Amino acid sequence: MAIKVLKPGLATTVQDLGRPGYYHIGIPLSGGMDRHALAAANLLVGNEEGAAVLEAVFMGPELEFTDDAMVAVTGAELPPKLDGTPRETWTSFQVKRGQKLSFDFLKQGARAYIAVSGGIDVPLVLGSRSTYALGALGGFKGRKLEAGDELPVGTSSASVSEGRTIAKELRGLPAGMPTELRAMPGLYWHRITEQAGNGFFSDTWKVAPEADRIGYRFRGGKPLEFVPREPPFGAGSDPSNITDACYPYGSIQVPGGTEPIVLHRDAVSGGGYFMVGTVIAADMDLIGQLQPNMPVRFVKVGMDEALAARHDRAGLLAKLRSSLV
Amino acid sequence: MATQQIFSPLPGIFYRKPAPDKPVYKADGDVITEDDTIGLIEVMKSFNEVKAGAAGKILRFLAENEEAVMAGQPIAEIDV
Numbered sequence: 034m035a036i037k038v039l040k041p042g043l044a045t046t047v048q049d050l051g052r053p054g055y056y057h058i059g060i061p062l063s064g065g066m067d068r069h070a071l072a073a074a075n076l077l078v079g080n081e082e083g084a085a086v087l088e089a090v091f092m093g094p095e096l097e098f099t100d101d102a103m104v105a106v107t108g109a110e111l112p113p114k115l116d117g118t119p120r121e122t123w124t125s126f127q128v129k130r131g132q133k134l135s136f137d138f139l140k141q142g143a144r145a146y147i148a149v150s151g152g153i154d155v156p157l158v159l160g161s162r163s164t165y166a167l168g169a170l171g172g173f174k175g176r177k178l179e180a181g182d183e184l185p186v187g188t189s190s191a192s193v194s195e196g197r198t199i200a201k202e203l204r205g206l207p208a209g210m211p212t213e214l215r216a217m218p219g220l221y222w223h224r225i226t227e228q229a230g231n232g233f234f235s236d237t238w239k240v241a242p243e244a245d246r247i248g249y250r251f252r253g254g255k256p257l258e259f260v261p262r263e264p265p266f267g268a269g270s271d272p273s274n275i276t277d278a279c280y281p282y283g284s285i286q287v288p289g290g291t292e293p294i295v296l297h298r299d300a301v302s303g304g305g306y307f308m309v310g311t312v313i314a315a316d317m318d319l320i321g322q323l324q325p326n327m328p329v330r331f332v333k334v335g336m337d338e339a340l341a342a343r344h345d346r347a348g349l350l351a352k353l354r355s356s357l358v
Numbered sequence: 359m360a361t362q363q364i365f366s367p368l369p370g371i372f373y374r375k376p377a378p379d380k381p382v383y384k385a386d387g388d389v390i391t392e393d394d395t396i397g398l399i400e401v402m403k404s405f406n407e408v409k410a411g412a413a414g415k416i417l418r419f420l421a422e423n424e425e426a427v428m429a430g431q432p433i434a435e436i437d438v
Contacts, residue, residue: 043368044402091368091401091429138365138430242370245402324369325401326426 034102034151038182039133040095044245047153047172047184048146050083052161056302062282063163063171063298066144066246066321069205069350070108074148076357077105077125077199079191084152085162087178089145091324093136094178096147098128102186103150103193107204109142109322124198142206142322151187165299167247203353205346207319211237211328214295214316216285217339221275221307225290229257233293233309234333241292242325246299249320250292251329257290257309268305275307283312285331293331295320315342362412363432366421370401372408372433374423382423384434388416396434399427414438 038045048071051064065071065088072082087094093111105125106113113120114135120126122145128134136145155162155173164172173184222230236254243250259272267276273290280286280296286306287293295312297320312320313334323329334342366372374382374397384396390410398405414436421433 043404043406091370138367139369139428140430143369242400243403324428325371326369 034100034186034188036149036184036186037097037099038094038178038180038184039097041178041180041182042089042094043092045087045089045094045178046164046166047085047155048088048163049085049161051298052159052163052165052171055159056282057279059302060159060168060170061165061299061302063161063165065146066298067108067146067318069318069346070144071146072350073123073199073204073353074105074107074146075152076354077107077123077193077197078103078148078150079189079193080148080150080152084148084187085155086149086153087147089136089147090143091139093145095133095135097133098130100130100186102128103189103195104128104134105148107146107148107199109145110140111142111145112137112140121198123204125193125195127195143324144321149186150189150191150193154185154187167299197357199353200356203349203356205318205349207322211330212319212323213330213332214319215313215334215339215342216310216331217313217334217336219284219308219310222309224259224262224272224307225309226258226260229255229259229290233257234331237328237330238293240323240325240327240329244323244325246297248294248296248300249323250294252292254293257287259290273307274305277303277305279303280308281311283314283317284308285310285312297321313339313342315339315346359437361417362414362436362438363420364396364408364411364434364436366399366408366427366429366431366433368399368401368406369429370399370406370427372421372423372425372427373398373400373405374419384416386416386418390414390416390436408433410436412436412438
């Protein structure tokens with residue numbers, strides 16, 4: 034069984050839950066930017082939660098199936114069409130051999146997850162099928178899909194029915210405007226003035242068009258004012274420079290103090306920009322669903338709230354799982 | 359003759375010119391073919407061409423140069 038790529042979309046990649054364990058040697062986590070939606074798509078078609086799916090950003094691909102399969106599209110509201118007939122998102126539907134799956138214009142969100150029963154069966158690389166395009170690693174030939182590609186699909190032993198669906202309150206998508214991203218102030222918090230710190234959390238920022246899998250850039254808030262200093266050994270002369278350090282997943286660097294960048298699944302693992310803080314793990318999925326120009330606010334939290342939020346996010350997936358049994 | 363719209367396939371910034379110092383791809387009243395580029399959408403560090411998708415004549419642009427657009431937003435009206 035295979036899927037033929039007729040049109041690739043903008044940047045459609047094979048992703049699973051990621052490739053943890055190699056970040057210290059510069060290989061990022063990769064995996065779906067909205068892992069909750071990725072797991073949901075797999076569960077709908079009877080796959081393991083971490084099976085490989087397609088992540089389509091802003092624009093869907095056009096695919097032809099060489100055999101029957103169960104399919105589900107979750108995440109962004111990117112309405113699927115089967116041979117031109119609309120199908121629901123967040124709901125499993127049967128695809129017959131020879132049918133074509135295409136997509137309407139994006140209505141909401143940014144990234145859709147297309148799961149196929151059996152999973153996308155590309156080879157495991159360092160324990161994951163995720164694509165890290167910048168490093169030409171994993172996924173389908175280490176790159177985004179192109180017209181003419183034929184994606185191998187695994188065999189599925191599960192028998193799931195058509196029309197399985199996930200309730201709105203279990204989808205875990207961004208709610209409200211602006212989207213609130215909870216963040217913990219970090220090790221370099223002392224580098225900015227108190228006023229700048231307050232401004233960072235009270236300003237409304239907007240997603241910049243440069244936002245991608247590596248990082249999400251924001252603009253529109255006040256530039257950060259730094260506390261004067263003598264640059265330490267190894268740091269550049271810009272006040273936002275530090276002696277090179279590790280960049281955690283979710284860390285918020287602000288080069289030049291002007292535009293915060295939240296590092297995401299395909300981020301570099303270290304460098305010389307100070308980090309004002311880190312977006313908590315529970316809210317990283319939300320970033321994956323933000324379109325350019327959407328407003329966000331960073332909300333200051335401490336470790337206890339971050340851990341509680343992570344517990345809640347895991348609870349949401351547990352509820353989703355039990356809703357499908 | 360019938361009026362049709364050309365939609366933005368992507369969310370991002372719409373540009374009517376290939377570069378800031380270049381003339382616009384198309385102006386109101388221009389005759390177009392299906393494969394003509396009428397503008398660019400900038401998103402994720404890439405510039406993506408917007409094709410006319412149909413042959414005809416441009417009646418008017420509905421989106422401004424450098425305007426933030428949504429996927430599915432009409433950016434031009436054409437007579438086909």
